[in-house]
Amino acid sequence: MPRAGEWLIVSDKQTHSDGIVVLMGAAEERIHEAVTLFNAGYAGHLLIPDDFEERRKYLTGNADTLHNDAQYGVYLANSAGVPDSCITIVQGPAHNTQDEAQIIAQYLLNNPTIDTIILVSSPYHMRRAGFIFRNEFRKQKLGIVIVMVPAGNTAYKPEKWWRDRFSASMVIVEPVKMVYNLCWDRWRSR
Numbered sequence: 001m002p003r004a005g006e007w008l009i010v011s012d013k014q015t016h017s018d019g020i021v022v023l024m025g026a027a028e029e030r031i032h033e034a035v036t037l038f039n040a041g042y043a044g045h046l047l048i049p050d051d052f053e054e055r056r057k058y059l060t061g062n063a064d065t066l067h068n069d070a071q072y073g074v075y076l077a078n079s080a081g082v083p084d085s086c087i088t089i090v091q092g093p094a095h096n097t098q099d100e101a102q103i104i105a106q107y108l109l110n111n112p113t114i115d116t117i118i119l120v121s122s123p124y125h126m127r128r129a130g131f132i133f134r135n136e137f138r139k140q141k142l143g144i145v146i147v148m149v150p151a152g153n154t155a156y157k158p159e160k161w162w163r164d165r166f167s168a169s170m171v172i173v174e175p176v177k178m179v180y181n182l183c184w185d186r187w188r189s190r
Helices: 027-039 069-079 097-110 123-139 165-188
Strands: 019-022 046-051 087-094 116-121 145-150
Touching: 019 027, 027 069, 027 116, 027 145, 046 069, 046 097, 069 087, 087 097, 097 123, 097 165, 116 123, 123 145, 123 165
Parallel strands: 019 046, 019 116, 046 087, 116 145
Antiparallel strands: none
16 A cells, blocks of 8 residues: 555656647646656657636736636746647547547547657556556557656655645545546547
8 A cells, every 4th residue: 555656657768759748637747747858859749638627717927818728738838938839739628538538549640640659647647647548549549659757846745645635635536537437438438
């Protein structure tokens, strides 16, 4: 049990890729990691799934209102120097990670020059995200290599997860979400 927090984290050696897929939710930490990879030259393009979270509102420095994580992610990436020409919002809407995998898979089917992606998410989300994306790519017969890179600037504390409320909730919730995906999410749209 003490290693359960670390079990959720999957991390591959960073390598040059054709694009960086940034999953939505916890936009600040995930976009920060993606921009760091972009600036280091690991890939020249960010792919952001269009999410459904219309109830959220973000105010920018110019008092513009952004209505979902995808718009906010573009704003954060632009603020960090990534030009619009290097960012694609992949049309959704995505309600969850399974939806994100499906719309990214469809995008990749329509862009056959992409054969390697870096998948960026929060550390606690990496095992489930990799599981979902690999299953979806296999189903779509996509031979895309997925390089898993968890966000580094995070509140998640895997080594002492039971002492931190947020970390403990992730260690409990993420395996349940994996089972839910196996039993329901993957099959609901079929």
